[in-house]
Amino acid sequence: MSRPPNHEFQEWWNSQRDKHTGLFVDKSDSPNWLTVEIRSPSADPSAEKPRTRTARQISWVCLLRFHQIANSFAYLTNGFVSVLRTANRRIASSSSRSRRSDSRLYRVIKVFLTLVVVLLLVELVAYFKGWHFRPPSVGSSEVVDLVELVYVNWLEIRANYLAPPLQSLTNVCIVLFLIQSVDRIVLVLGCFWIRFRAIRPVAEMDYSSDVESVNEEDYPMVLVQIPMCNEREDWPRERMLVQVLDDSDDMEVQLLIKAEVQKWQQRGVRILYRHRLIRTGYKAGNLKSAMSCDYVKDYEFVAIFDADFQPAPDFLKNTVPYFKGNDDLALVQTRWAFVNKDENLLTRLQNINLSFHFEVEQQVNGVFINFFGFNGTAGVWRIKALEECGGWLERTTVEDMDIAVRAHLCGWKFIYLNDVKCLCELPESYEAYKKQQHRWHSGPMQLFRLCFVDILRSKDCNVSAALRLALSESAIYCKHIFTATGSFAYKRSEQKVSVAKKANLIFLFFLLRKLILPFYSFTLFCIILPLTMFLPEAQLPAWVVCYVPGLMSLLNILPAPRSFPFIVPYLLFENTMSVTKFNAMISGLFRLGSSYEWIVTKKLGRSSEADLVAFVETESERLVGSSSLHRSSSESGLAELNKLEMTKKTGRNRRNRLYRKELALAFILLTASVRSLLSAQGIHFYFLLFQGITFLVVGLDLIGEQVS
Numbered sequence: 001m002s003r004p005p006n007h008e009f010q011e012w013w014n015s016q017r018d019k020h021t022g023l024f025v026d027k028s029d030s031p032n033w034l035t036v037e038i039r040s041p042s043a044d045p046s047a048e049k050p051r052t053r054t055a056r057q058i059s060w061v062c063l064l065r066f067h068q069i070a071n072s073f074a075y076l077t078n079g080f081v082s083v084l085r086t087a088n089r090r091i092a093s094s095s096s097r098s099r100r101s102d103s104r105l106y107r108v109i110k111v112f113l114t115l116v117v118v119l120l121l122v123e124l125v126a127y128f129k130g131w132h133f134r135p136p137s138v139g140s141s142e143v144v145d146l147v148e149l150v151y152v153n154w155l156e157i158r159a160n161y162l163a164p165p166l167q168s169l170t171n172v173c174i175v176l177f178l179i180q181s182v183d184r185i186v187l188v189l190g191c192f193w194i195r196f197r198a199i200r201p202v203a204e205m206d207y208s209s210d211v212e213s214v215n216e217e218d219y220p221m222v223l224v225q226i227p228m229c230n231e232r233e234d235w236p237r238e239r240m241l242v243q244v245l246d247d248s249d250d251m252e253v254q255l256l257i258k259a260e261v262q263k264w265q266q267r268g269v270r271i272l273y274r275h276r277l278i279r280t281g282y283k284a285g286n287l288k289s290a291m292s293c294d295y296v297k298d299y300e301f302v303a304i305f306d307a308d309f310q311p312a313p314d315f316l317k318n319t320v321p322y323f324k325g326n327d328d329l330a331l332v333q334t335r336w337a338f339v340n341k342d343e344n345l346l347t348r349l350q351n352i353n354l355s356f357h358f359e360v361e362q363q364v365n366g367v368f369i370n371f372f373g374f375n376g377t378a379g380v381w382r383i384k385a386l387e388e389c390g391g392w393l394e395r396t397t398v399e400d401m402d403i404a405v406r407a408h409l410c411g412w413k414f415i416y417l418n419d420v421k422c423l424c425e426l427p428e429s430y431e432a433y434k435k436q437q438h439r440w441h442s443g444p445m446q447l448f449r450l451c452f453v454d455i456l457r458s459k460d461c462n463v464s465a466a467l468r469l470a471l472s473e474s475a476i477y478c479k480h481i482f483t484a485t486g487s488f489a490y491k492r493s494e495q496k497v498s499v500a501k502k503a504n505l506i507f508l509f510f511l512l513r514k515l516i517l518p519f520y521s522f523t524l525f526c527i528i529l530p531l532t533m534f535l536p537e538a539q540l541p542a543w544v545v546c547y548v549p550g551l552m553s554l555l556n557i558l559p560a561p562r563s564f565p566f567i568v569p570y571l572l573f574e575n576t577m578s579v580t581k582f583n584a585m586i587s588g589l590f591r592l593g594s595s596y597e598w599i600v601t602k603k604l605g606r607s608s609e610a611d612l613v614a615f616v617e618t619e620s621e622r623l624v625g626s627s628s629l630h631r632s633s634s635e636s637g638l639a640e641l642n643k644l645e646m647t648k649k650t651g652r653n654r655r656n657r658l659y660r661k662e663l664a665l666a667f668i669l670l671t672a673s674v675r676s677l678l679s680a681q682g683i684h685f686y687f688l689l690f691q692g693i694t695f696l697v698v699g700l701d702l703i704g705e706q707v708s
Helices: 005-017 054-097 104-128 144-199 251-266 280-291 294-298 314-323 345-368 383-388 401-407 430-457 462-473 475-492 499-534 542-557 561-590 617-625 639-653 660-678 682-699
Strands: 223-224 242-248 271-275 300-304 329-338 379-383 414-423
Touching: 005 475, 104 144, 104 499, 104 561, 104 660, 144 345, 144 542, 223 414, 242 379, 251 271, 271 414, 280 401, 300 314, 300 383, 314 329, 314 379, 314 383, 314 414, 314 682, 329 345, 329 383, 345 430, 345 542, 345 561, 379 383, 383 401, 401 430, 401 499, 430 561, 475 617, 499 542, 499 561, 499 660, 499 682, 542 561, 542 682, 561 660, 639 682, 660 682
Parallel strands: 223 242, 223 300, 242 271, 329 414
Antiparallel strands: 300 379, 329 379
């Protein structure tokens, strides 16, 4: 049955259109800037009639707008539900595992979380009673119940006893923050000066000519540790030896590496495979064992590479010439370049950090003071310098920094080459990156605690500083060093360690950049800032929260200008990483927890040159068992090794983790943001909100590589 026409609505519509009043007005006399009229050239303008929207058209427009809004809400809801499901799945997975004992820092954070939740409840009661405008005064007639009396006493305790020490701690952290910011600005200005004056090291020797057309005696003997296998050779074969130092305990991995070594041996490359039976001392122990071989005395330089590094074919030609004529030069360090820097958000943020480290910190320190921390790989050492300062020691997890500090105390100089790059890869999962940062920040504190007194007491370069320090660690090994290099060490022992060197090592290299930076980052932005929301008598200025950190982030991102859109995530993520760095710094300084545990950084093998998508076990068996090993399907055994590792990973049910310290701090910051909203503190509220969300994302392991 058809519905009767609505005559009342039609009459109302006609009357409104005739009167040109009300909700729908004829706009033919007024310019319409939001519509485009298309007219035919032959049409008579006088015959055109004004066109108005009908009720049906308006209804369709409204429906379209509502549909778009509904789609937006549905998209946001689906994303929020997906995050909740992921969080719920990971919480359930985490609760089903065997849980380790809580760390000390996590227990402190839990107590702090409980405290801020209680304080928020108190402030909510005061807010709904209107005490945030005019709190009740002590002794007045307004104090009529127990709640008001408790709140009045709390205000008195807060103002007289809690706020002053918090304000003092805040002022100390602000001063440290400003000192570190000044140091960062000086480094950036030094980098600009290097760019402006085009300052770079100059080599006195040039090996750019063809290897076959020159005298081989002009090329020094170079020992390469950890594979550097390229099709093109930039160094005469007779003047180079490659040591493959394998510490793996997996037989399949050992067979693959042995097969690769045999393949290159059949091609005429002088390459050796070494596997330690007693695996002590981690990487330092492995390098120390390799340097104890008798044939090492025939070599003058050693180039060191980690397994995931891919040096260019002309690496030695670009580095070794700088040693010619520089008898006091111990190390030539090159820059890292990352093949997976655009893989995900985590690798992009790491690229910003490391670009500043190499472009600014390493380059400025290398140009102006001839000293910087050895990066552990992609560098060439003078073997005589290694021997003089005591060799590789196993006392810390940062053997690269340890050897660099001792060599610096011995009077040796370093050169950093910013234009020579060595390909490598970044960890793509937060778990691997977190473990890497823990080792990188606990190791320097171990070293600082061990060598602080020796730096202060050092008078000459060898006996009283570095070699005496090495004797206390390994007397037998250093006795051999004395007999092997005694005459050379005696000549260099007359050099003095200047006060400027001591000050640079203690205050800049260790205290400011390794201890103060993680201390004030965690304390200022994760502890003091939330507390100032609940103790408003202690104030943290807005320029400390927003403007200075923004300026520092802008300076950090200058060496990687393509990453400028990620400046805000970078600032928030660096503050999030402060809890890991602070925990590592404290554990290394006081020997807490697993500060001496070495965990190899997990990487996906993207720096290898072969396809890593799939791996068939029959190919590896044919590679190991074939008599013609040089016909292997891959040009790099490291590629097959990476494929094997990926196959093992797919066989396990690996999951993303939950990080409890980050989650607890996320709730602390979000709770403080609610308190900030009650007191209408604008910039503090936004910073706390977004910083809390960042902690939540990182705590749920939603950044970096995602696995099921």
